Amino acid sequence: MGEQVSTITRVGFQGDGITPEGLFVPLTLPDEQVRIAVGKDNQARLLEVLSLSPERTEPPCKHFSVCGGCALQHWEMTPYSAWKRDMVISVLEKAGLETEFGPILTTPPETRRRVGLHAKKIKGRTELGFKMRRSWEQVRIEECPVADPALIRAIPYLSEIASVLFEHPKSAPILQVTLSQTGLDIDIRGVERNKSGGLSADARMQIAMIAGEHDIARITLSEEILYQSRLPSVRFGRALVDLPPASFLQASAKSEADMVGLVKEAIAGCKNVADLFCGAGAFTFPMAEIASVYAVDGAGGAVSALKAAIGRAPGLKPIRAETRDLFRRPLVREELSVFDAVVFDPPRAGAEAQARELAQSKVSKVIGVSCNPQTFARDAQILTQSGFKLDKVTPIDQFLWSTHVELVAVFSR
Structure with a gap:
């Protein structure tokens, strides 16, 4: 491993600065001169920034550079947002897709409503945190400017819950914590089963006591209910939906609202809409204020939750919902012919099979919501x-x- 001085020309898709030689240098910005230690596979370790970019700013979190959750807190918001918007433009232009690009819509700090906290025993003490940068080790989290403050305030008693999850020596618990409108919903993963098939009765009792003391809504262990004082609920449009265990929910209510607004604007004037990969109804219920909606998803629990909320949501157009695996059994062109518009919001793998059916259909308007620009481009x-x-x-x-x-x-069309 040797040292050298170089200049950062741009920031790559993984958030690392890139030198003219093609080396990737974390925590650097365009036009900065840096001293680096060169390693394998074009990776370099930053030793010193010799000339700072005027776009560099003080990171708001003391864990930044160690925690693997954020990569770009050191970049001023305007150039950072432009870079992120340009990533979308670059991917789509590379795929030969020409279009108008709107301004990027950014969620503000302290609005993330779900986090995955890793638990670890260190010298007899249980610590919760996030994975470090490029490491399986973790950093103990004491603050997080991204997360809703209520999630950070909960860490002390979440640590108490985690402390009873190590009955099996190979357990590596992860607490998936969601802040619902009726309280915290916690789904625990990574707990190895012991000879009795799961947690001991004593551990379950301790978890229930901690949950009751801190008014937690629900705790599940791989979707098995360990404790429930009430159902965790979220509002989608006019509907209050009870979330099934371990269900998908957009990370930020602000970004969800931005996406819903764009979708509703796009379907204005439509009378009959399909909502494919609908989940528990984040788009279904707001769209039903405008049009009849046929909602489809492969997750049976989410669809059941959506159906249960229909009767409690006033003043909506008719909603039909179906559980169906859209990867193996997409809606075919004949089924699609009755819709004025189709919305699809698939997982990261995209919706290739469904896109092929849409391509052969007579649908005149399609709205795609994607968490992966690469599969969206396909x-x-x-x-x-x-x-x-x-x-x-x-x-x-x-x-x-x-x-x-x-x-x-x-x-x-």
């Missing part, structure tokens, strides 16, 4: 090659200071 190519026009793409920065970017796209 699906968008399928649509545009069949006669759809990609009218507009709006980047969404739901995961502040990370390298992750999402988007909402509108297609028309």
Whole structure:
């Protein structure tokens, strides 16, 4: 490993500065001169920044540079947001997709409503934290400018819960914590089963006592309910939906609202809409204020929660919901023919099979919501090659200071 001085030319897709030689240097910005230690696979370790970028700013979190959650807190917001928007533009242009790009919509600090906290025993003490940068080790979290403050305030008693999860020596618990409108919902993963098949009765009792003392809504162990004082609920439009255990929820209510607003704007004037990969109804219920909605998802628990909330949501157009694996059994062109518009919001793998059916259908408007610009570009190519026009793409920065970017796209015939 040797040392050298170089200049950062740009920031790459993983948030690292890149030198003219193609070396990746974490925690650096364009035009900075740096002294680095060169390692394997074009990775370099920053030793010193010799000339600071005028765009460099003081990170708001004391864990930054050690914690692996954020990569870009040291960059001023305006150039950081422009870089993230340019990532979407670059991916789509590389795929040959031409369109109008809207301004990026960014979630503010302290609005993330779900986090995954890793638990570890250190000298007899249980610590909760996030994984370190490029490491399986973890950093103990005492603050987080991204997360809702209520989640950070909960860490002391979440640590108490975690402390009873190490009955099996190979357990590596992760607490998936969601802040719902009716309290905390905690789903525990990574706990190895002992000879009795799970946690001991004593551990379960301790968890229930801690949960009751701190008014937690629900605790599940790989979706098995350990404790429940009430159902965790969230509001989607006019509906209050009870979340099933371990269900998907957008990380930020602000970004969810931004996406919902774009989707509702796109379906204005439509009478019959399909919501594919609907989850528990984040788009279904707001769209039902405008049009009849057919909601489909492969997650049976989410669809059941959506159905249960329909009767409690006033003043909506009709909603039908179905559990269906859209990867193996997408809606075919004949089924799609009755819809004025189709919204699809798939997981990171995208919706290739469904996109191929949409391409052959008579649907005149499609709205794509994506958490992965690469798989979206593939699906968008399928649509545009069949006669759809990609009218507009709006980047969404739901995961502040990370390298992750999402988007909402509108297609028309």
